[in-house]
């Protein structure tokens with residue numbers, strides 16, 4: 207095994223171009239487990255800790271550009287207002303020690319259906335900034351997950367940053383597991399209200415081969431909220447609408463039975479989380495902070 | 503490969519380090535610092551917790567090469583670290599017999615100069631928070647880091663800060679007591 211230590215982003219891209227099989231290591235919280243247990247013996251291990259840009263973030267007008275290696279603990283501490291869904295999801299990851307090292311770049315690299323960043327990114331709306339010596343491109347988050355633990359990166363590409371839409375309304379993240387800490391999701395659900403566009407976006411974790419959105423449910427809710435004038439009148443969403451939304455979210459799942467839970471349980475739990483997160487977010491939308499309050 | 507980094511305030515070097523090796527392995531097997539424990543090698547138990555450039559991390563999940571040029575504090579150096587933080591000049595290292603959860607760093611300038619355990623170590627002893635002691639080094643590092651940032655933690659803060667550390671013996675109550683005790687002593691200036 208060779209240990210590559212690029213000191214800059216350009217060096218990292220050059221190294222990855224020269225050795226496409228090199229395994230990048232950021233926080234190491236996925237990679238080191240595999241090496242410790244002999245599940246992986248990469249020819250090259252490429253340390254990204256020295257690439258300082260990957261630890262920066264910038265808050266722009268519309269979105270946050272989050273460096274690939276920014277640890278979860280920093281997201282929780284510094285980006286709660288801009289990225290509430292991702293901050294909540296980050297807080298559910300593992301333990302303080304893991305959150306001090308692991309970040310969204312590694313979560314995307316692993317692309318596990320159970321990764322906690324994914325539902326939050328899907329719900330908020332995001333693009334992955336991938337780059338190689340051939341050039342840079344932005345991959346919409348909806349196109350990023352291509353299969354179980356597979357993603358859209360080419361062998362010579364690295365993730366530089368993730369561009370995540372700044373919250374324009376309430377967001378929530380909910381996760382089912384056996385305890386609060388150190389739990390891989392049995393299933394998880396992210397919800398973001400987007401009052402600006404009068405849309406709602408979802409993200410479902412651990413209930414399909416990849417993280418997915420419940421598009422039919424989103425479209426149903428968009429139409430129902432629109433029809434009832436709910437964005438303007440701020441009325442409570444009728445239980446029948448919430449129930450239908452929950453059923454459609456459950457129907458978007460394509461889960462399996464495994465040691466953490468059965469497919470039936472996952473479908474059921476996703477429905478429950480959908481209904482609850484809708485109630486929580488809608489309640490805070492109706493509350494004093496309503497952005498459309500007083501608008502024509 | 504060769505690894506140069508700072509451990510418990512002293513420059514250290516390790517040779518013939520395998521590229522896939524963990525920082526934990528280097529500390530225990532190459533530098534003779536067995537205080538950090540290896541119980542799972544997968545980030546689940548926290549018994550390998552060290553400070554890496556001040557940040558509490560699982561050393562089993564840090565590739566050795568990632569520690570190049572960085573500063574690591576292990577339980578063996580905790581008394582020294584805590585002493586420096588509080589501005590004390592005398593507290594350089596822990597004498598071997600007094601260190602909780604691992605022998606203090608052996609030969610070298612630190613040995614023998616200790617003035618005793620770090621406050622959080624003393625609190626673990628006094629509260630009876632140590633049974634088999636396997637989890638203790640990691641808990642001490644995590645608890646000390648908590649109290650550094652948050653001198654007056656609530657019970658919820660303590661539970662959260664220690665949620666990455668497993669203990670099979672104590673049932674955690676005495677550990678909670680120990681952290682509360684360390685915080686109370688600190689606020690009283692003991």
Ligand SMILES: Cc1cc2nc3c(=O)[nH]c(=O)nc-3n(C[C@H](O)[C@H](O)[C@H](O)COP(=O)(O)OP(=O)(O)OC[C@H]3O[C@@H](n4cnc5c(N)ncnc54)[C@H](O)[C@@H]3O)c2cc1C
Nearest residue numbers: 232233234235236237300308309312313315321322365545
């Ligand atoms: C005890 C424990 C508990 C955990 N609990 C959770 C949990 O609750 N929720 C959760 O989501 N995850 C959990 N994880 C998994 C892990 O912590 C996360 O997936 C984390 O986000 C990985 O980030 P990292 O920086 O440590 O990744 P690394 O291990 O460094 O890398 C992960 C993958 O991404 C690739 N990679 C990293 N950076 C880049 C980049 N810039 N460009 C391209 N590829 C890259 C690597 O090559 C590797 O394939 C847990 C892990 C452990 C050990």
Ligand code: FES
Nearest residue numbers: 543545548550562
């Ligand atoms: S040995 Fe590192 S967390 Fe268990």
Ligand code: FES
Nearest residue numbers: 634637669670671
């Ligand atoms: S005292 Fe034995 S594991 Fe904690």
